[in-house]
Amino acid sequence: MSAVDPVSLTRDLIRKPSVTPADEGAMxxxxxxxxxxxxxxxxMKFEDIENLYARRGTEGPNLCFAGHTDVVPTGPTGAWSSDPFAAEVVEGVVIGRGAVDMKGGIACWIAAVSQTLAEGDVPGSLSFLITGDEEGRATHGTKLVVEQLLAEGERIDACVVGEPSSLQVLGDTIKIGRRxxxxVWITVTGKQGHVAYPERGANPIPVLLDLMxxxxxxxxxxxxxxxQPSNLELTTxxxxxxxxxxxxxQATGRFNIRFNPAHTGQSLMDWISEEARAxxxxxxxxxEVEFLHSGDAFLTQEGPFTTAIQDAVExxxxxxxxxxxxxxxxDARFIRAICPVLELGLVGQTMHQIDERVSEADLHSVTRVYRRVIQTFFDRFAPA
Structure with missing residues (x-):
């Protein structure tokens, strides 16, 4: 069984211009x-979104890797130093949309699995949950795959999401939770009129401003x-x-709330609706109020699983x-419904930016880390 090269696979994936919701052959x-x-x-295709669940083995424990092949738009391509989907390598650095978020992470875990299996099977199962709908509305991707797997009784014991969790240097951070x-969109409908005759109209702007x-x-x-504390940010x-x-x-305002586990999306929607009625x-x-609830906060309590991952990185x-x-x-916010989950991946400083990039050295290093994670997980959690 030949080992997969993480750099080559990262470049091949970048060359698939899979801007949400397009797939373009990435899956x-x-x-x-x-x-x-x-x-x-x-x-597992839902609407126009391609998803993939893959498993090797039938016994537990089942260690899953989750990721997404879709990417955000490139922005002005002329501002890039090279074609954002050409995956050019300049002085040991791969440049392209999705390099760190997160085609590089997918390539590294596949490479780590190939290296692990070249030395023998694992005492359990390995699985992949890959979606094409993480950067968009996330309504027909991981959320529905998890619901389907739960309905079928599929067991996943732990999951690593390959998001670029590292902040400054490789391995400095794992994400055990997200807000x-x-x-929220609020629209106030008054009555159009002439400003010289305000009694004949009803101005919706003061009502909207006061409510917001x-x-x-x-x-x-x-x-x-x-x-950190939850925050509400007015956006338009x-x-x-x-x-x-x-x-x-008519006047419309919009805002976003990033909230911790002190709230649920439903409790916040109830509060906003009550204020709107008043x-x-x-x-x-x-x-009128319209909501788009992307998911509740999740927290994986520190314990044996998080310790095993930290030990492997160290x-x-x-x-x-x-x-x-x-x-x-x-997408860890959806996966938490089926198993403990955390995020471990590349340095994310250039994600969503012009000239998104990753060094070849980091791709090889993360592959080694992922291989150590797989080894550590089965050493600690597989039946003796």
Missing amino acids: DLVQGKLEKLGFACRR GSLN KRLNDRRLDEGYEAF FDVGNTATNVIPG AEAASGQKV AELGIRPEASTTGGTS
Whole structure:
């Protein structure tokens, strides 16, 4: 069984321009590599999103790796030093969209698995959960795959998500939790009119401003265990009024809440809805609220699993990673429903940026770390 080269596979994956929700053959490439390694691969397509669940072995424990092949748009391609999907190597650095977020991580885990299996089978199962819907709305990707696996009784004992968790240097951080995310749109409908005759109109802007201020002024909490305080950030106000003498008929505002486990998405939606009803009753103007709840906060308590991962990183890199809950959301928020989960991956400083890049040296180093993680996991959790 020949070993997979993480650099070559990273470059091959980058060359698949899989900007959400497009796949462009990225999932076929992953599936082909896994099938050659003896994995039984199952494609799970929901709407236009390609997903893959692959497993090698039938016994427990089952260690899963989760990741995504979709990437964010490139931005202005002329600002890149090379074609963002050419995966050029310049002085030992691979440049391309998805290099660290997270095609490089997928390539490294596949390479680590290939090296592990070249020395013999593991005393249990290895699996992959790969989605093409992490950078988008995340409604037809990991969330639905997990629901399907739970309905079928599939057992996964632990999962490593290959997000670029390292902050400054490789291995300095693992993510054991992430805050939840809630996007909110509030639209107030008044009555259009002439500014000289305000009694004939109903201006929705003051109603919206007052409601948004009340929501923004509330201190949501003081933090929660390993989490920073939840925060509400106003992101836009839209009226669309180009005239100077017209009272607009409608005004819309939007904000996002990143919240820790002191709240759920539902509890926040209940609070916002109550405030909106109060504003409607007081103003006599229609107040509508739309929510996009991307997922609740998750926290994997520090224990044997997190310790095993930290020990593996320290043994390979000589640095013990900090267990952190900072950053945005990831698909770990869905995977937590089926097993303990954490994130371990490359340095994420260039993710979503022009000239996203990763060094060949880091790809080889993360492959060694992942190989040590696999070894440590089965040494500690496989039946004697």
